[in-house]
Amino acid sequence: MSIRFKLGLLLSLLFFAAIGNTVFTFILEKYGEEKLEWVMHTHEVLIESERLISAVIDAETGQRGYLLTQDSAYLEPYHIGVSLVDSHLQELFKLTSDNLAQQQRLENISALLSKKLAELDLTINLTQENTPSSISEASNIVKNNSGKKYMDAIRGELGAFNHEELVLLEQRKGEFKESRAYITTLVGVELLFFVFLSIITAMFVKNKFYQPLGMMIEGTAKMERGERQEISDILPKDEMGYLLSRFYQMSETVYTKAMVLDHEANHDYLTGLKNRSGLEAGVDYSIQTLNHGQKLAIFFIDLNKFKALNDTLGHDIGDEILKESAVRIKDSVRSNDAVYRFGGDEFVVILNDIKEVKHAQVIAEKMLTKFRPPFICKGNLIDISLSIGISISPEDSSESRELLKQADMAMYAAKSDMSVNYKFYDSSMLNRENSNSRIASVS
Missing domain, CATH: 3.30.70.270 (Reverse transcriptase/Diguanylate cyclase domain)
Incomplete structure (x- = not known):
């Protein structure tokens, strides 16, 4: 087997290994980004759920304020809350369109919200009639605690909804961390693999090319001047080191994204606490x-x-x-x-x-x-x-x-x-x- 064939085989192995590993790393990076997007999507669902219950509370607060004071200024937060309830509910339907179980929970929540908002609207309308009987009827509706029962049921359904999303969040975070671990492991394996091939290549080139060449130059020098010519060692090509550094950089990028996401999920954006x-x-x-x-x-x-x-x-x-x-x-x-x-x-x-x-x-x-x-x-x-x-x-x-x-x-x-x-x-x-x-x- 000729030296040229051995050298061509070794270089081909290096080339195809580099291409294959680059493609594989790119696929893992793409997979990791998809998992990161799902984690962020689940966070968005949880935030929208919090906004929904907050809007219901705002609407109820406006209704209670109006019933107690008959001050129409309290109707503004009531109407804003009612509007936001519908907006946030529709957004939740949109965000969970891929999850039939969550869609069914949202249907239940929607039905409860309709009853709750109807109760709020009825008491406000009765109060606006401003007759002793209508005001008394509005007060009786509040006192029989039907509104509280609706709120308890809504909180219960939202609790189950949020629990399911938290389970999905932990699952998706685990998948994301797993993808990052794959990339990190791949980088380590690639590092060992390419170092080994680099050593083999360097030894091959040195033994088959540069040692004989050095001996020839040394012999020529001795014949011409009687001196020995020192020749510096030839290092492996820099492209391999560049590829390895790029793989490590990609892994670091994924890790940094995970750290930022974890910090945002567990820290308050305003105070940093x-x-x-x-x-x-x-x-x-x-x-x-x-x-x-x-x-x-x-x-x-x-x-x-x-x-x-x-x-x-x-x-x-x-x-x-x-x-x-x-x-x-x-x-x-x-x-x-x-x-x-x-x-x-x-x-x-x-x-x-x-x-x-x-x-x-x-x-x-x-x-x-x-x-x-x-x-x-x-x-x-x-x-x-x-x-x-x-x-x-x-x-x-x-x-x-x-x-x-x-x-x-x-x-x-x-x-x-x-x-x-x-x-x-x-x-x-x-x-x-x-x-x-x-x-x-x-x-």
């Missing part, structure tokens, strides 16, 4: 890793009168207040504590490994001190105060959801007591029920 999606898991982890003899504290924080400020001064200033509040809260706690934005104007803090309950009180006082200086937003001096509810583990509970509920109840107790800004949970607060549905939605 962790969002509520990982709150319960975060509390569970803190409980499990709690050192012996140490305690854990949960702070449930509410910005007092924020909604009124937001409505009066505008959402831009409201956003600035939320961002600055996040900074002040983070500055009040330690580096090993965790701060979450629960939603709206509410935040949750996990204080890890505190020795005594009074340490939580010290941090609460420090937090209140941080909020004493007014906020400066577009020339406005704005005073923001806090209502803080505190629960302690293991004294109050060792269950994450219970601790969050207890801190939430304590926050409402502090909010209703004008003489204090924070309260620790105690069992007398158990009669408060308004936090149950809020905390149940964390997970």
Whole structure:
């Protein structure tokens, strides 16, 4: 077998291996992008679901305000909410058109929404008649709790709907991570493969071409001048290194996209804090890793009168207040504590490994001190105060959801007591029920 044939065979092997691996990597990259698009699509469905229930609540709030005050200004949020309900529902139908089970759930939700909106419309029309009998009838409709039953049913259906989407989300995230792992593995295998072939090629060229050539030059030099000519080694071609670096770069690109997506899914876009999606898991982890003899504290924080400020001064200033509040809260706690934005104007803090309950009180006082200086937003001096509810583990509970509920109840107790800004949970607060549905939605 001639040297030329061996060299041609080796170069052909290198060429076809490079082409095949490039094509295979491209296919895996395309597959990964498709999985990433499905992950983003599922996130969009979940966001649209949240917007739908928010629109229903807005419509109900406008109806309740009108029934109580007969002020037509409350009809504006009612009509906007009704309009948005239809818009978000249609968008959900569109986004889940490939899922028959979810479409059936949306049909059930649509039927319940029709009943709920019909009940709201009926009470408003009766109130607008402004006769004692019509107003009494509207009041009786509200008191018989049919609207609450509709809302409970809607929340139940949406809960099942969202659960299915969360299952799909985890499945699709797993598929996406799997595709990225394939690419990373392929790059590693390619690296070893091409390094091995490069070594073989270099040894072949050196042994079959450059060593004899060097010997000839050396012999010629000795004959002509009696000197030995030094010849530098010939390195493998740079194109191979370029291809390997490109494969690695593609894998890094996919990894970066995954990291960005994971960050966006678990962090609040406005404040940069962790969002509520990982709150319960975060509390569970803190409980499990709690050192012996140490305690854990949960702070449930509410910005007092924020909604009124937001409505009066505008959402831009409201956003600035939320961002600055996040900074002040983070500055009040330690580096090993965790701060979450629960939603709206509410935040949750996990204080890890505190020795005594009074340490939580010290941090609460420090937090209140941080909020004493007014906020400066577009020339406005704005005073923001806090209502803080505190629960302690293991004294109050060792269950994450219970601790969050207890801190939430304590926050409402502090909010209703004008003489204090924070309260620790105690069992007398158990009669408060308004936090149950809020905390149940964390997970």
